[in-house]
Amino acid sequence: MRLDDIMTTDTGTRLTLTYAPAAEALNNDALRTENILGIVLFDSPLSAGIDADQSSGILKTPLSIYGSDVCEIWGTTQTVVPGHYLDIRYRRSATLTLGSITLAITSPTDDGDNISPPPIQSCAQEAYQQIFNLLQQSGHLHLLRVWNFLPDINRSTHGLEHYRQFNIGRQSSFIAHNRLTEESSIPAxxxxxxxxxxxVVHFLAGRxxxxxxxxxxxxxxxxxxxxxxxxxxxxxxxGWLNLDxxxxLFISGTASIxxxxxxxxxxxAAQTQESIRNISAxxxxxNRVAGHHLHTLNTLNYRVYFRNIADLSIIQTELNRLIAPATKTLYTQADICRSELLxxxxxxxGVVHL
Structure with missing residues (x-):
């Protein structure tokens, strides 16, 4: 089926997010299902042997998950087709696109602090350049949610912390594509x-x-x-999305700030509590924007990034106290954008669970 046919025959859509054991999802060959936008895999012995390029619907996340080897399955009620654009692999419906881009951070042989621009800055600019070009071509102009995974985010090279290098590159592409003129269009x-x-950058976009x-x-x-x-x-x-x-509701990475x-x-423990206060805000x-009491702490799903494995049990204890234990929460180990954040x-x- 051609994409043009899908664009004209599909009408309403729903965004779905489900969780499943990674082995079960992959053994069932979920990506053959015509409504799956993508499967987000975390580092594990199972995912190590899977090449993300084998299918545009596999989004590999370079972080280890703690607990059972669970994956996220993003889907829709519309027909989905795969595609690629330069370094981006994606799947899209008439209304939504879920994609991923991976770029190697490489430096010249005579690596030194005088390289301009630094490699991470260049890669960030290139990644977002490709994403914005794809969205412009596809008609899915609106960037809804982005997940960025940076090498050694707190390390400094070329005279600047990697996260700050990344921010320069990312913002350069936003400016080049005229995407900072309206603050209401800045994504979560x-x-x-x-x-x-x-x-590695994963993104969700749409019409x-x-x-x-x-x-x-x-x-x-x-x-x-x-x-x-x-x-x-x-x-x-x-970001709040009224989709048919x-x-x-997409809440960005939130910390004790x-x-x-x-x-x-x-x-x-106190940082976890402050993070939840910010999420509640x-x-x-x-809910104010929607004009209705649509969301609560206990109706959301969570992904938690923790810096030190020794802190995991403390974070889990706090979240089990602050949020209903039945709430779906994934725990992954990662460095946080500020070195003092744990x-x-x-x-x-608001997504549909199937």
Whole structure:
């Protein structure tokens, strides 16, 4: 079936997010199902032998998951077809696109601190350049949610921390594609550090525009003062999407930050509590925008990034106290964008669970 046929025959859509054992999802060859946008795999012995390029629907995440080997399965009620554009592999329906790009961070043989621009900055700019070009060509103009995975995010090379290098490259592409002229179009996002040598970016985009959400307890990330780097991070605190009467909520990676200051340095329990207070504030803002009490802490799914394995049990204890234990929560080990942060939490709500 041609994509043009799908675009004209599919009508309404729903976004779905389910969780399944990775072995079960892959053994059932879920990507042959015409409604699957993609399967997000985490590092495990099972995923190690799977090449993401074998199918555009496998999104490999360079982070280890703790607990059972669970994957995320993103889908829709529309027919989905695979595709690729330069380094991007994606699957799309008439309304939604889920894609991934992986770029190797390489330096010239005479690697030195005088390289301009630094390799991570160049790769970030190239990744977002490709993403924006694809969205422009596909008609799915609106970037809804982005997950960024950076090598050694807190390390400094070429005179600047890797996260700050990444922010320069990302913002350069946003400016080049005229995507900073309207703050309401800035997507929800997360950015965490990995031990991989690659920059990996997963993204969800679509025909429908989301409403960017900010947290009244925090300064908008794109307005951070210069002490956090030459360019501010380009993301909103969350995004609310009204998709054919489905009210989806994407909450960005959220940490123990009030205003623009890191709180509770060295105290992972207090940082977890502060992160949940911030998530609750974004939920309140989403409900205000929607005009209805649509979302609560107990109706969201969570992905938790923790820096130190020794802190995991403390974080789990706090979340089990603050959120209903039945709530789906995935735990992955990663470095956080600020070296003093020990935990970061993102959330998704309003999606249909099949």
């Amino acid at each position: 996002a997360s950015a965490v550090g990995t031990s991989s040598a690659n920059l 429908h525009k989301s409403v960017a959400l900010e947290n009244p307890r925090q300064i908008s990330a794109y307005r951070y003062p210069k002490e956090y780097g030459p360019c501010s991070p380009t993301f909103s605190r969350g 009467q489905q009210h989806a 009030v205003g623009h200051d890191t709180l509770h340095i060295g105290d992972v 974004v939920i309140d803002e989403a 935990v970061e939490i993102e959330a998704t709500g």
